[in-house]
Amino acid sequence: xxxxxxxxxxxxxxxxxxxxxxxxxxxxxxxxxxxxxxxxxxxxxxxxxxxxxxxxxxxxxxxxxxxxxxxxxxxxxxxxxxxxxxxxxxxxxxxxxxxxxxxxxxxxxxxxxxxxxxxxxxxxxxxxxxxxxxxxx
Amino acid sequence: xxxxxxxxxxxxxxxxxxxxxxxxxxxxxxxxxxxxxxxxxxxxxxxxxxxxxxxxxxxxxxxxxxxxxxxxxxxxxxxxxxxxxxxxxxxxxxxxxxxxxxxxxxxxxxxxxxxxxxxxxxxxxxxxxxxxxxxxxxxxxxxxxxxxxxxxxxxxxxxxxxxxxxxxxxxxxxxxxxxxxxxxxxxxxxxxxxxxxxxxxxxxxxxxxxxxxxxxxxxxxxxxxxxxxxxxxxxxxxxxxxxxxxxxxxxxxxxxxxxxxxxxxxxxxxxxxxxxxxxxxxxxxxx
Numbered sequence: 001x002x003x004x005x006x007x008x009x010x011x012x013x014x015x016x017x018x019x020x021x022x023x024x025x026x027x028x029x030x031x032x033x034x035x036x037x038x039x040x041x042x043x044x045x046x047x048x049x050x051x052x053x054x055x056x057x058x059x060x061x062x063x064x065x066x067x068x069x070x071x072x073x074x075x076x077x078x079x080x081x082x083x084x085x086x087x088x089x090x091x092x093x094x095x096x097x098x099x100x101x102x103x104x105x106x107x108x109x110x111x112x113x114x115x116x117x118x119x120x121x122x123x124x125x126x127x128x129x130x131x132x133x134x135x136x137x
Numbered sequence: 138x139x140x141x142x143x144x145x146x147x148x149x150x151x152x153x154x155x156x157x158x159x160x161x162x163x164x165x166x167x168x169x170x171x172x173x174x175x176x177x178x179x180x181x182x183x184x185x186x187x188x189x190x191x192x193x194x195x196x197x198x199x200x201x202x203x204x205x206x207x208x209x210x211x212x213x214x215x216x217x218x219x220x221x222x223x224x225x226x227x228x229x230x231x232x233x234x235x236x237x238x239x240x241x242x243x244x245x246x247x248x249x250x251x252x253x254x255x256x257x258x259x260x261x262x263x264x265x266x267x268x269x270x271x272x273x274x275x276x277x278x279x280x281x282x283x284x285x286x287x288x289x290x291x292x293x294x295x296x297x298x299x300x301x302x303x304x305x306x307x308x309x310x311x312x313x314x315x316x317x318x319x320x321x322x323x324x325x326x327x328x329x330x331x332x333x334x335x336x337x338x339x340x341x342x343x344x345x346x347x348x349x350x351x352x353x354x355x356x357x358x359x360x361x362x363x364x365x366x367x368x369x370x371x372x373x374x375x376x377x378x379x380x381x382x383x384x385x386x387x388x389x390x391x392x393x394x395x396x397x398x399x400x401x402x403x404x405x406x407x408x409x410x411x412x413x414x415x416x417x418x419x420x421x422x423x424x
Contacts, residue, residue, distance in 0.1 A: 043347075067189070078189065
């Protein structure tokens, strides 16, 4: 068995579905590399890139959190919102980061701080993905 | 006998209304396509998450989540999905009827009801009939964002966690086809068991990272969110389909009315001419 079925879905659309030889993702407890025949695993997904390797081809997606289910022959990524990493707009990510930082600095307003912190983490992860992609080009 | 001017005015006004309804029909028809696509786009996620939940149910996990727990019901929460706008036939009303019937049935068993409302129409309806409303979400638009529903879902789940409610029902219209929308009231909590597949035969369990409790909590919340989101997008498709049919009927009815009025108009005109003629003839013979 050299291939593993991978599907990445978010609540509003199906992002990717296909075969892969290896899948890399950022689990909530660290980086994951999933090869075919992996033990059943259920874990949270941290905001970050998900890389799908099929032979020499590789595709990168950005996931802003969610869940990963691993069965020996299939990986399911339930992403909260995921989009093609290529389509990511760097300035958008920066804006989101600034907005999140502002809401952290603004002590007066009644903002949910855990939410703001999560937003920050997400914006940073978006940037990381873009930078990684840039290096590869 | 009505005079010609009156009838003419009436015809003009009905023609104006007919133009509006036929335009609305066309708008609904084009939106229907989009909302149906939206409904299909959300399906992969809800199917996948359902698979995962089914896998969890078949795994030999030691942890059992409160969402599966059957308590003696004292209070139930109805999540009612309605449209924001009217002019869509009996879509909302049929749904409300079902909700009220179910609520009355529970009431007889001594179970109280409270409501979480999605859409302006349900808000208006429950404002007039009363009932305890715990959460509201409205103006989600033709392409609802899943994030807009998180708040409402959380309110309901928190109520369940605190033991304030023991059951939750999801009430929405199911899209059968363009002509038919089926109002449904489905039990959300306790979660009904999902059909088990082949994995059930062997003894296995996941590696949970971090804790099973934490993960299942998040995953089941996501699952319920996805069910509600799917209900909202499906209800949207229903709304547009129902609106298209309602507006088509209105346009046809206006056409029939105009035909009848034109007949009446001609009759009145004919009668007026005849009367005038006979007056002239009468007048001439008198001279």
